Structures are given as C-alpha cells and as structure tokens.
Amino acid sequence: MTRGRRRSESSRRAILDAARVLLLEHGYERLTIDAIAAQAGVGKQTIYRWWGSKGAVVADAALAGGLVPPLIPLPDTGDIETDLRAWLRAWTEHLASGVGRSLILALTAATAEDRAVADVLYERFTGPHEQLLRDRLDSACAAGQLGSEVPVPTIAGVLIGSLLYRVLSMQAPPTADDADMVVRLVLAGAA
Amino acid sequence: MTRGRRRSESSRRAILDAARVLLLEHGYERLTIDAIAAQAGVGKQTIYRWWGSKGAVVADAALAGGLVPPLIPLPDTGDIETDLRAWLRAWTEHLASGVGRSLILALTAATAEDRAVADVLYERFTGPHEQLLRDRLDSACAAGQLGSEVPVPTIAGVLIGSLLYRVLSMQAPPTADDADMVVRLVLAGAA
Numbered sequence: 001m002t003r004g005r006r007r008s009e010s011s012r013r014a015i016l017d018a019a020r021v022l023l024l025e026h027g028y029e030r031l032t033i034d035a036i037a038a039q040a041g042v043g044k045q046t047i048y049r050w051w052g053s054k055g056a057v058v059a060d061a062a063l064a065g066g067l068v069p070p071l072i073p074l075p076d077t078g079d080i081e082t083d084l085r086a087w088l089r090a091w092t093e094h095l096a097s098g099v100g101r102s103l104i105l106a107l108t109a110a111t112a113e114d115r116a117v118a119d120v121l122y123e124r125f126t127g128p129h130e131q132l133l134r135d136r137l138d139s140a141c142a143a144g145q146l147g148s149e150v151p152v153p154t155i156a157g158v159l160i161g162s163l164l165y166r167v168l169s170m171q172a173p174p175t176a177d178d179a180d181m182v183v184r185l186v187l188a189g190a191a
Numbered sequence: 192m193t194r195g196r197r198r199s200e201s202s203r204r205a206i207l208d209a210a211r212v213l214l215l216e217h218g219y220e221r222l223t224i225d226a227i228a229a230q231a232g233v234g235k236q237t238i239y240r241w242w243g244s245k246g247a248v249v250a251d252a253a254l255a256g257g258l259v260p261p262l263i264p265l266p267d268t269g270d271i272e273t274d275l276r277a278w279l280r281a282w283t284e285h286l287a288s289g290v291g292r293s294l295i296l297a298l299t300a301a302t303a304e305d306r307a308v309a310d311v312l313y314e315r316f317t318g319p320h321e322q323l324l325r326d327r328l329d330s331a332c333a334a335g336q337l338g339s340e341v342p343v344p345t346i347a348g349v350l351i352g353s354l355l356y357r358v359l360s361m362q363a364p365p366t367a368d369d370a371d372m373v374v375r376l377v378l379a380g381a382a
Contacts, residue, residue, distance in 0.1 A: 027304075028303070028304055029244055029246065029304040029305045053220055055220065105303040105304070106303070108299065108300075108303040108359065109299075109300045109303035109304045111359050111360075112219070112296040112297070112299040112300035112303065112359060113219055113220040113296070113300045114220045118359070118360075122360050122361075126360055127360075130360070150376075151372045151376065154353070154369070154372045154373060154376060155376065157353045157356050157357055157360075157373075158349050158352070158353045158373060158376065158377075160356050161349070161352035161353040161354070161355055161356030161357070162345070162348045162349045162352040162353065163352070164352055164355065164356055164359075165348050165351055165352030165355055165356075166348055166352070168299065168302050168303060168309070168355075169302075169309075169313050169317055169318075169321070169348075170313075178345070181342045181345045182345060182348075182349060184380075185341075185342065185345060185346065185349065185377065185380040185381065186349075186376065186377075186380060187380070188379065188380035188381075188382075189375075189376040189377060189378070189379035189380030189381075190376065190379075190380075191379075
C-alpha cells in the first residue's frame with residue numbers, strides 16, 4: 001500500500017467514525033457535512049470526493065460501524081404466530097431505546113432523501129431483514145400453516161410497514177401489544 | 192399593519208415560495224437553506240428567525256402552498272372493501288406521479304429528521320388522513336361489516352404503513368394490485 005492510499009484509508013475511517021459519533025450525539029437533523037469534516041480533521045471536499053450527500057455518509061457509517069441492528073433471528077418453532085410475535089416484539093424492544101429509534105429515523109431520512117442511498121440501505125440492511133421474514137412465511141406456507149396462495153411479500157411489507165409508520169407518526173416506540181395485534185390481524189387474514 | 196410587519200410577511204411568503212419551487216425542481220436532498228435564501232432574496236438568518244431546520248421550512252411550504260395531497264374522499268357505499276380499495280387505489284395513483292412521490296418522500300424525510308416537524312405534519316397532514324380512514328372503519332364496525340372488536344387504529348396503521356414502506360424501500364410506486372392485496376388481507380383478518 002502506498003503512503004497516499006494509507007492516508008486515504010485513514011481519512012475515510014476518520015470521516016465514518018466522526019459521522020457515527022455525531023449522529024449518536026446530536027441526531028440526524030443537526031448533523032452537517034461541515035461538522036463531520038471538522039470532527040474528522042479533513043476538508044469538506046475530501047468528504048464529497050467519496051460521498052454525494054450527508055445521507056450517504058450516514059448510511060456507510062451505520063453499516064460499517066455496526067450501528068444497524070443485526071438480523072434478529074426468526075426461528076422456525078413450527079408455530080408461525082409464536083415466531084412472528086417473538087420477532088416483532090424483539091424489534092419493538094430495539095425501537096424502545098432512544099438510540100435504536102434515532103438510528104431507524106436517521107436511516108429512514110437518508111432513504112427518503114436520496115435514491116442511491118436508498119438502494120444501498122435496501123441491499124445491505126432492509127432487504128436482508130425482509131428476506132428473513134419472507135423465508136419464514138414461505139416455510140409456514142409449505143408446512144400448511146398459511147394458505148398456499150397467501151401473498152408473502154404483502155404480508156412482510158405489512159408487518160414492517162406498520163411498525164415503521166408507528167415510529168414515524170407517533171415518534172414513540174411501538175409496544176409489544178401493537179406487535180401482537182398486527183401479527184394476529186395478518187395471520188387471521190392469511191389463514 | 193406597520194411597514195415592518197408588511198416586509199416581514201412578504202419575506203415569509205418569498206421564503207415559502209422559494210422552498211416550494213426548489214423542492215419541486217431539485218428534490219429534498221439537494222435543497223439547502225442557502226439555496227432557499229438566495230432564491231428568496233433574503234439572508235439565511237431571516238430563515239432561521241422563523242424556522243429551525245430545512246424540514247420545518249419544507250413542511251410549511253408544502254402545507255401553505257397546497258402541495259400536500261388533499262383529503263381523498265372515503266365515501267360510505269355500505270361496502271367497506273369497495274371503499275377501502277377505491278381510497279387506497281387513489282393513493283397509489285397519487286404516488287405513481289413523480290411529483291406526488293417526491294413530495295411524500297420529502298415529508299417523510301422531514302418527519303424522520305425533526306421531532307417538532309413530525310408533530311406539525313402529523314397534526315396537519317397525516318393525522319387527518321388517518322382519521323378519515325379510522326372513521327370509515329368505525330362505521331363499518333357499527334354496520335356489522337367488521338367484527339366489533341377489531342383494532343381500528345392497527346388496521347389504519349397497517350394500510351398506510353404498508354404503502355409507505357413500499358414507496359420507501361422500492362422507491363417505486365405501489366400498484367393497484369398491491370393496494371387490493373393489502374385490503375383483502377386486512378379485511379379477511381378483521382372479518
């Protein structure tokens with residue numbers, strides 16, 4: 001590795017670290033490219049060389065820095081209702097913490113702001129979580145716990161979307177009861 | 192009205208007009224307070240005197256400038272499935288236009304970024320739309336078209352949230368089929 005590349009790599013790392021620290025401290029809205037540059041000890045132009053927007057830096061910082069929630073396991077106990085409840089309840093617990101909720105709000109803002117960032121976040125964050133859910137729903141269909149004709153992508157979207165809407169509109173964490181009610185409603189419809 | 196108040200009011204109007212024009216032209220991500228100030232012919236400080244953030248200006252511009260979609264009527268034909276389908280399909284048509292979708296994404300970003308903006312947007316935009324939906328679901332319960340125990344707020348959140356999640360994750364408009372499938376799933380669950 002040349003000296004230039006090493007310096008590049010260390011600037012990149014400093015920028016991502018700065019973005020992560022500032023995001024956790026101040027939230028997404030008050031985060032600026034200027035503040036990230038100052039905290040990282042680099043010029044603004046260095047940031048714009050690699051990232052097109054604030055959302056793009058935040059997405060990378062969250063993904064690289066381990067801020068995004070890991071895949072919450074969705075085991076197959078043979079009872080789809082139990083499994084979905086446990087999974088959705090684990091999500092509501094994650095969203096009950098201020099840090100967990102801020103991060104989801106920041107990633108939502110970054111997604112809504114910038115199409116390219118939305119693609120990266122879907123591929124590396126939202127998509128894998130959604131896939132886990134779809135796989136479990138597929139196995140429930142195969143096991144005869146759900147009708148074979150149920151629209152698995154619709155169900156997955158409903159489960160995720162209803163929690164997201166609640167976090168956005170209420171700016172408060174959904175509760176375990178909310179999670180249970182959504183699961184019950186959806187499974188009654190898909191029986 | 193004093194000369195000062197008149198000038199204030201005309202600056203305020205110029206700022207909101209500038210924000211609306213720039214939002215429609217360039218989208219939320221590329222919109223900056225600097226650009227709004229330049230377009231409106233005012234200093235940045237004038238903007239910060241009245242609004243705390245970009246999202247706050249955009250929310251006001253959208254609300255004052257008639258950009259936000261008006262309440263889509265949700266009539267009571269006596270058939271809740273027909274009515275919900277028509278309402279959700281009208282929303283998917285709104286989201287099928289680039290301008291309609293950009294605006295929802297901008298308002299979502301503003302909501303996710305700033306708690307105070309989220310409260311204003313919920314009170315003046317999302318809340319009234321959600322209330323319309325809840326009222327129609329309540330009347331369906333009263334008419335015996337839905338079970339009397341169904342969780343109306345959960346159903347409303349599911350219908351809105353699933354469309355929102357689709358717009359955010361796919362960055363593509365939901366289709367009429369998507370709308371129909373969500374309605375069918377939810378009503379089967381609530382029967």
